[in-house]
Amino acid sequence: MKDVLLKVENARAYYVLEQATVKAVDSVSFEIYEDEVVGIVGESGSGKTTLSNLVFMNMLKPLRLIDGKVFLKTDGKFEEISAMSRDEVKRRFWGSDITIIPQSAMNALMPTIRMSKYVEHLAQSHGIDEKELLKKAEERFEQVGLKPEWLRRYPFELSGGMRQRAVIAIATLLNPKLLVADEPTSALDVVNQKVLLQVLMDLKRKGIVKSIMFITHDIATIRQIADRMLVMYAGKIVEFSNMEKMLEKPLHPYTKGLFESVLTPEPEVRERGISVIPGAPANLINPPSGCRFQPRCPHAMEICKQKEPKLIEVEKDRQVACFLFQEERV
Numbered sequence: 001m002k003d004v005l006l007k008v009e010n011a012r013a014y015y016v017l018e019q020a021t022v023k024a025v026d027s028v029s030f031e032i033y034e035d036e037v038v039g040i041v042g043e044s045g046s047g048k049t050t051l052s053n054l055v056f057m058n059m060l061k062p063l064r065l066i067d068g069k070v071f072l073k074t075d076g077k078f079e080e081i082s083a084m085s086r087d088e089v090k091r092r093f094w095g096s097d098i099t100i101i102p103q104s105a106m107n108a109l110m111p112t113i114r115m116s117k118y119v120e121h122l123a124q125s126h127g128i129d130e131k132e133l134l135k136k137a138e139e140r141f142e143q144v145g146l147k148p149e150w151l152r153r154y155p156f157e158l159s160g161g162m163r164q165r166a167v168i169a170i171a172t173l174l175n176p177k178l179l180v181a182d183e184p185t186s187a188l189d190v191v192n193q194k195v196l197l198q199v200l201m202d203l204k205r206k207g208i209v210k211s212i213m214f215i216t217h218d219i220a221t222i223r224q225i226a227d228r229m230l231v232m233y234a235g236k237i238v239e240f241s242n243m244e245k246m247l248e249k250p251l252h253p254y255t256k257g258l259f260e261s262v263l264t265p266e267p268e269v270r271e272r273g274i275s276v277i278p279g280a281p282a283n284l285i286n287p288p289s290g291c292r293f294q295p296r297c298p299h300a301m302e303i304c305k306q307k308e309p310k311l312i313e314v315e316k317d318r319q320v321a322c323f324l325f326q327e328e329r330v
């Protein structure tokens, strides 16, 4: 039995705007185990970044947790972080239990602030001795392949790949249990992408971080590092399975379409050829009835328009939300 680190139960996170509500993450339930890498994939706008804000309880207007619960295991017991204010979650858990490398993190660093300043801020906000944390940051810089003295540099004095590693080094200084990385490799060249993946896996191997949620469009990247893969479509989890099993035989028609629509060096996927998923992504203000993928699904049945399929375990380590794999059919 694997130990659960983070648990999301029936959560709905919507962008509540004046004119409309965007159902970006809609009734999702899942668990992240200790000591695993979960890859999160799905087309643009499917809710991946919103999902990462949810596990982090980073609910900033217009994003709101409409329903559901999020639990984080800390000191051996579950804390319901969804019952706390963002400030409380930030103060008690960000950096120390859960940390995020947001999209374009390397470009978000202020050009006029030396990187060491971020470490000083971190020390102040957690009541840690600044000198001690700066020393630890120098060591961590070395671990991620940067010179310790570069900690005193301004961000623009480092290349994009180096900046990204600097962000990871600083974000993981307090040895968080869960690292959420939102497309950390997308702006990097192939060499720097490889280095970054090695850095992340090294942090995990050394136990500096226990688990990683890695958001990407790139299935080939996920293949290299993930134990499980979570596939999102239009705010829903449509499949969550063991990586190898999913690559060998994707179950959900969307996962299948996704694999077939990407250029990939993976032999299993390449053999099936390249094609495109017909139709347009679902509208999240007014999503289709039943299964959100049914208007584009080549296997859609009557029940798919009427009822929403639940995400259920159809075999060991394989969860899928599709009536093709459930008893209930019309």
Ligand SMILES: Nc1ncnc2c1ncn2[C@@H]1O[C@H](COP(=O)(O)OP(=O)(O)OP(=O)(O)O)[C@@H](O)[C@H]1O
Pocket: 015, 017, 022, 024, 042, 043, 044, 045, 046, 047, 048, 049, 050, 051, 062, 284
């Ligand atoms: N601040 C916001 N206000 C209103 N709608 C938003 C906001 N941020 C995101 N959305 C909408 O929520 C939905 C999910 O967006 P999200 O960024 O989570 O998707 P994503 O899968 O991470 O996309 P990408 O791969 O492009 O980053 C999209 O329809 C998006 O337009």
